[in-house]
């Protein structure tokens with residue numbers, strides 16, 4: 001702490017604010033507001049200098065240059081917004097089970113839900129930040145007796161008024177009870193965007209049919225609970241020492257494969273998944289409980305990618321690179337996607353030989369958040385492809401217990417149907433009946449294109465040809481060509497050709513010709529009448545043989561694949577690593593528009609977020625850390641001047657040069673705006 005008295009001080013200006021109401025609630029994250037977000041002003045940055053090595057020596061300010069003081073600017077937001085506080089009871093927790101009820105009735109709900117309702121719900125959810133307020137309030141209670149330094153003025157009562165958020169009506173309205181994870185339903189802004197993205201291809205398809213195999217969801221891990229400052233007070237135990245417990249860890253977000261799901265349709269209703277936040281620490285060395293995890297259930301065959309944040313200012317260049325995070329194929333597979341935020345340390349953790357009475361505690365770390373793109377690729381062994389109306393669904397209905405819609409017009413099948421074909425007790429295969437393919441399908445004509453990617457996972461294909469078509473050979477060629485154009489990998493898969501509708505005289509007559517044409521190409525076609533169940537067994541036996549060969553050939557590779565994917569927590573590990581960046585890795589920019597200095601670094605940002613400004617020692621620690629990690633020095637080298645705005649993480653401060661070394665806030669400032677209820681720092 002010696003460096004503080006010599007050099008720089010960051011003194012939250014909130015200390016100089018006339019009432020203590022806002023001071024108590026002031027959160028650094030709210031101080032800078034959205035427009036102050038350093039990331040958003042990157043475009044206007046004039047200079048970019050790295051903290052180490054790349055610093056350009058700049059003339060140091062004349063005024064003093066020795067001692068400096070930072071002063072925090074007052075927050076702009078109104079913290080007495082009762083609507084925000086109303087949801088501070090929300091405890092997000094418990095597993096999210098995507099029940100069937102989510103699926104049912106989507107069609108009606110999607111159209112009728114008002115946008116305003118959704119916005120309101122989103123606001124309520126976002127205000128879970130206000131749990132800090134709740135936590136702080138409880139901390140204050142602990143120290144009610146030590147209030148020698150407290151202003152019991154009217155403002156305090158205002159505080160209390162603000163805290164009358166036991167208005168459970170709002171909570172009830174939101175439909176969220178304690179111990180429940182939160183999912184919002186209906187059409188969302190991001191959902192609209194999602195539809196826009198694929199709307200071009202899927203124009204004319206009913207809303208409920210769209211996106212069933214693609215979804216965009218928002219996941220957020222729970223914030224850590226706050227640590228508290230407390231001291232042991234007991235009869236006959238003088239100087240009991242610090243006893244503030246640590247906050248609990250926030251809940252994790254998992255993605256798990258649910259074997260009973262076969263589409264991503266439930267995500268049209270439920271987009272947001274938030275894990276519960278950790279409980280705050282308490283006196284008597286009691287640590288807070290861990291937040292409850294959220295498990296997002298997906299269908300087997302779901303590919304998870306990181307999505308571009310909805311509303312982000314990133315230039316949308318259409319096919320932006322999306323990293324595949326996970327491929328979840330087998331029921332029961334579970335991946336940790338987002339780890340919960342760390343709990344803040346209580347003052348017991350800060351006890352040291354030098355400081356036996358620490359009056360400092362940390363906020364819990366904010367849980368990471370992310371938008372995820374989910375894409376479902378069916379895990380079928382065999383795919384039935386062919387032109388529209390060829391009899392694909394009829395074939396599936398005959399060989400399995402599936403009951404797809406069958407009708408005498410093209411595009412009866414809009415979504416793939418799955419059926420299980422069993423020859424014996426242990427010889428089964430999953431067969432998918434796909435929507436018909438048209439010429440130009442690879443360019444997006446018709447419906448089949450959207451679903452062709454499902455065949456990427458199939459081991460073999462059955463190509464059904466409509467024998468009653470004017471020229472079955474041409475129809476066969478056209479579909480083959482589409483497959484090849486869409487993906488050479490699909491075209492290389494082993495396949496069986498089934499010439500259908502042999503019961504019709506027309507088809508029967510064309511059969512010899514068709515067979516000869518294909519034989520000339522080295523393909524031995526099968527003929528059948530799906531309606532009459534003639535010849536279907538041969539077709540299916542033949543494709544099963546292909547499948548067996550494929551399975552045998554891939555048995556070894558599959559074993560290796562499963563082993564490699566046993567631990568699916570790599571996403572969380574990566575995120576954790578990014579968040580735990582060293583505190584002395586930062587960059588300093590100067591915004592050309594606002595002329596503010598931005599100090600940007602993941603480690604620093606996390607430090608600022610976890611600093612609880614209500615405790616006096618936090619200021620000291622903050623200044624000490626900024627000094628120790630070289631921020632002050634770098635700023636001075638770059639030519640920061642008296643009165644300049646400096647934004648560190650999400651904290652906005654004003655740089656003050658001072659001629660004398662003791663530029664702490666005056667005593668009067670401290671007492672008039674004091675907000676702490678424990679022994680004053682001397």
Ligand SMILES: Nc1nc2c(ncn2[C@@H]2O[C@H](COP(=O)(O)OP(=O)(O)OP(=O)(O)O)[C@@H](O)[C@H]2O)c(=O)[nH]1
Nearest residue numbers: 388389390391392393394408411412413436530531
């Ligand atoms: N006569 C006769 N009609 C058949 C046969 N197989 C299917 N059909 C008829 O052909 C029509 C289309 O059958 P679907 O099974 O719906 O054809 P599909 O290939 O699934 O068609 P889409 O889903 O639209 O691509 C229906 O009217 C069936 O009854 C058959 O072997 N003989």
Ligand SMILES: [Mg+2]
Nearest residue numbers: 392393412413
């Ligand atoms: Mg069909």
